[in-house]
Structures are given as C-alpha cells and as structure tokens.
Amino acid sequence: MRGRAERALSPRAREEQAEGMDNHQSVVRVHELVKRYGERAVVDGASFEIARGETFALLGPNGAGKSTTIEILEGYRDRTSGVAEVLGTDPGKGSLDWKRRLGIVLQSSGETGNATVREQLRHFARFYPAPRDVDEVIAAVGLEAQAGQLIRKLSGGQRRRVDVALGIIGRPELLFLDEPTTGFDPEARRRFWDLIRSLKAEGTSILLTTHYLDEAAQLADRAGVIAGGSIVAIGAVHELGGAEAWTPAVRWREEGRMHEHRTTTPGAVVAALQSRLGVEPQGLEIVRPTLEDVYLQLIGAAEPTTAPDAATDREVRS
Numbered sequence: 001m002r003g004r005a006e007r008a009l010s011p012r013a014r015e016e017q018a019e020g021m022d023n024h025q026s027v028v029r030v031h032e033l034v035k036r037y038g039e040r041a042v043v044d045g046a047s048f049e050i051a052r053g054e055t056f057a058l059l060g061p062n063g064a065g066k067s068t069t070i071e072i073l074e075g076y077r078d079r080t081s082g083v084a085e086v087l088g089t090d091p092g093k094g095s096l097d098w099k100r101r102l103g104i105v106l107q108s109s110g111e112t113g114n115a116t117v118r119e120q121l122r123h124f125a126r127f128y129p130a131p132r133d134v135d136e137v138i139a140a141v142g143l144e145a146q147a148g149q150l151i152r153k154l155s156g157g158q159r160r161r162v163d164v165a166l167g168i169i170g171r172p173e174l175l176f177l178d179e180p181t182t183g184f185d186p187e188a189r190r191r192f193w194d195l196i197r198s199l200k201a202e203g204t205s206i207l208l209t210t211h212y213l214d215e216a217a218q219l220a221d222r223a224g225v226i227a228g229g230s231i232v233a234i235g236a237v238h239e240l241g242g243a244e245a246w247t248p249a250v251r252w253r254e255e256g257r258m259h260e261h262r263t264t265t266p267g268a269v270v271a272a273l274q275s276r277l278g279v280e281p282q283g284l285e286i287v288r289p290t291l292e293d294v295y296l297q298l299i300g301a302a303e304p305t306t307a308p309d310a311a312t313d314r315e316v317r318s
C-alpha cells in the first residue's frame with residue numbers, strides 16, 4: 001500500500017527519495033513510518049534516509065511530526081507501523097552499546113540539576129568508551145566562564161548549550177539535534193555552527209530540526225520538509241523543491257507600482273527593461289529565493305488554500 005507521503009511527493013522528490021533508498025551507507029532509514037495517537041496519525045507514512053557523514057535537516061511547521069519522528073529514532077517512542085532503522089538497529093530494540101553511539105539533544109532542556117557544568121559533563125563522559133575531553137567540549141560550546149557554575153543558575157540559552165555539550169561528549173557517530181539553538185544569542189548560534197562544521201569534518205552524521213531556515217541552509221547537506229506527518233519535499237538543501245522554486249526575480253518600480261518578473265536570465269531581463277524605459281529602472285533589484293522562501297512555498301503548496309500566486313510577471317504590493 002502506498003502511503004500519503006509518497007502520493008504527496010512531486011515526481012522529482014520521489015526520484016530523489018528513491019536515489020537515497022539505494023544508499024547502503026545509510027545511518028538512518030525511515031520507510032512509511034506511522035505514529036498514531038488514537039485515530040490521529042501524527043506521522044503519516046514518512047520516508048527518508050540519512051547517509052553516513054551527512055547532515056540532514058527535518059523542516060516543518062509546529063506540530064508537523066518532527067520531534068515524534070526523532071524520538072522514535074532515538075528509541076524514546078514506539079511507532080505504530082513502518083520501518084525505522086538507526087545504525088542498522090531497530091530503535092525500539094537498541095542495546096546500551098547502540099545508545100552509546102548516539103548523541104541526543106532533546107527539544108526541551110532537562111539539565112536543571114544541582115551540579116556544575118564541568119561536574120555534569122565529567123559524570124556523563126564516564127558512560128562512553130571514548131569520550132571527548134570535558135574542557136574541550138566546554139570551550140566548543142562557549143561555556144568556559146560558566147564551567148564551575150551550577151547548571152540551574154545558568155540562563156536559558158546557557159543551559160541549552162549544556163544540552164549540546166552533553167549531546168557531543170560521547171563522540172557520537174550519529175547526533176540528533178532537536179531545535180538545538182533555540183534561545184541562543186546570535187554569536188552563540190554562529191559558534192554553534194562552527195562546532196557542527198567541525199563535527200561534520202570529523203565524519204559525524206547529524207539529524208537536525210530547526211525553525212531557523214538560515215541555520216538549515218548553513219549546516220544541512222539535504223533536507224526533508226514534513227507537513228501533517230508526511231514528507232512533502234526532500235533533496236539537496238539548495239535544490240529543494242526543484243529548479244523552479246529557486247528562480248530569481250527581477251523587481252522594479254514603474255508608474256508608481258512594483259513589478260516582479262521571475263526569470264532564469266535576470267541580466268537579460270534587466271537589459272531589456274533598461275532599453276524599453278530608456279532610463280535606469282527605479283527600485284531595481286534582483287532577488288534570489290532563500291531556503292525560507294522555498295520552504296514557505298512548499299508548505300503553502302501542501303496546504304492548497306494558502307498556495308502562493310504562481311504568476312511569472314505580475315504587480316506586487318510595494
């Protein structure tokens with residue numbers, strides 16, 4: 001039986017997904033995953049794979065099923081049906097050795113206890129066969145000045161950094177990051193990005209959820225967009241949704257109104273415009289879609305009542 005996810009995918013997304021399915025180096029394999037609470041399917045036939053060494057972002061609106069999917073993969077929730085495999089193991093049956101190969105940063109912080117940052121990290125490091133150096137991890141998350149402070153006395157953003165530190169202390173093969181940078185100040189977020197890049201360079205595979213689309217664009221190799229429990233698009237992060245979604249727009253003001261022309265040859269459009277007007281076009285700009293623009297189009301298309309206007313040359317509100 002074909003799930004809603006496959007039916008909802010564009011032909012391109014199905015191709016991309018099928019290519020992924022052939023990858024025998026997968027550290028995560030999810031196929032037709034379903035999680036129901038009573039009659040309601042909160043994950044409804046999701047399928048995707050993550051290759052070894054890859055950073056994969058799972059993107060979607062609140063309530064789309066991202067955390068449920070991740071928690072099934074971490075072994076914290078049972079699934080109703082479908083395949084879930086993490087490092088070759090069914091997460092529902094994962095051994096302690098299997099768990100030691102994972103790093104987990106849950107969505108909500110649990111670290112409020114009566115230990116200092118350094119004590120807590122030392123404590124957790126003992127559970128792993130080849131942990132990272134505690135002080136290196138403290139420096140990597142930018143908590144040097146707070147290393148001797150009680151975790152419960154830290155700010156929300158600092159406690160979140162402790163969560164990230166605990167997620168990487170065991171030198172995981174596969175790192176789950178569920179909205180890791182919520183509450184981070186901009187500098188801490190940039191520092192976190194550098195940390196993730198160095199983990200990637202060491203070969204760590206990463207499954208990331210985030211509502212910060214710039215974060216996904218910076219860090220992820222591939223992404224899947226989940227809406228209503230189904231994957232509606234999947235692919236390389238800068239190709240998500242297909243070439244059309246990434247078509248640049250030329251915008252200018254003419255006779256008091258903004259105009260927009262979407263084109264793959266913006267230089268030619270600008271030249272033709274300049275020649276037609278005989279003067280420099282007012283308010284001229286060439287705008288390339290960001291991942292956030294593409295994401296919003298995909299989510300809009302998944303909910304047809306909010307689908308964006310597809311006109312290629314139209315007036316836009318100034």
Ligand SMILES: Nc1ncnc2c1ncn2[C@@H]1O[C@H](COP(=O)(O)OP(=O)(O)OP(=O)(O)O)[C@@H](O)[C@H]1O
Nearest residue numbers: 037042043060061062063064065066067068069107
């Ligand atoms: N134990 C539960 N019982 C019933 N429904 C649940 C339960 N846990 C989660 N849900 C529902 O499942 C849906 C998906 O939740 P989930 O936390 O996976 O979404 P999400 O994509 O991670 O959202 P967010 O971006 O807000 O974190 C939500 O509608 C949520 O209310």
